[in-house]
Amino acid sequence: MEYLVYVSTAKKFMSDAELLDLLQAARIKNAEHNVTGMLLYSEGTFIQALEGEKENLYAIYNAITLDSRHRNIILMVSGSVEERIFPNWSMGFASVNADVLELIEGYLNPSNKNFIGDSNHATILMLKTFVKINKLSLSF
Template identity: 60%
Template sequence: MEYIVYVSTAKRLMTEDELLELLTIARTKNKKYNVTGMLLYCQGTFMQVLEGEKGSIELIYKVIELDIRHKNIIKLASGIIEKRNFPDWSMGFASINSETLQEIEGFLSSPDLNLNGNPEHITVNMLKTFVDNNKLYISF
């Protein structure tokens, strides 16, 4: 099993409706390819972790690279993992403007963030840092 972590910049600030649409599509695609992970968004910046079989995450990452809604995609880390850090999350999601997102299944605040994977793994540490610095709320 492998993982990819990347950051990118939205070409423009996205509305909550646009973010919800993006989340719905991502969850459907990720379930189809058995990919899990988390997508974070704050004031035009995305950070995402994808984990799954190599071919599946490479396919999804290629689609992400072609997505016209963002630019400046930087792969921060990639590698092999023994087990998923997000085994039950077809795509966790967070937004700084999340008051209306509280109605989404699996909503929790960042102090409640409890990842089942290795708490020392680079993906978990990157996400926790992003969440803490931006005081995000998490939906999974």
């Protein structure tokens, strides 16, 4: 099993409706490719962790690099993992627009101390750092 984490900049700030469209499309593609992960968004910046079999994982990632909604895509880390970090999430999602998005299936409230888990894996640490820097969470 492989994983990767990337950051990117949205070409423009995204509305709640645009984020919901992105999330729904990502869930469908990820399910088709047996890829799981988490997407975080704050003020025009995305960080996404993805995991799956290498061929499927990079099919998704390569599609993201061609997506016109993203720019400045930087692959932060990739590697192998023995088991999934996000086994039940076709795409976990969190955004600063928590009031509206809390109603969306799969939304994870970053103010919940263990919204990701307590693993010390690099993927989890990067996501938690993003949440903390963007003040998506009160504390860990």
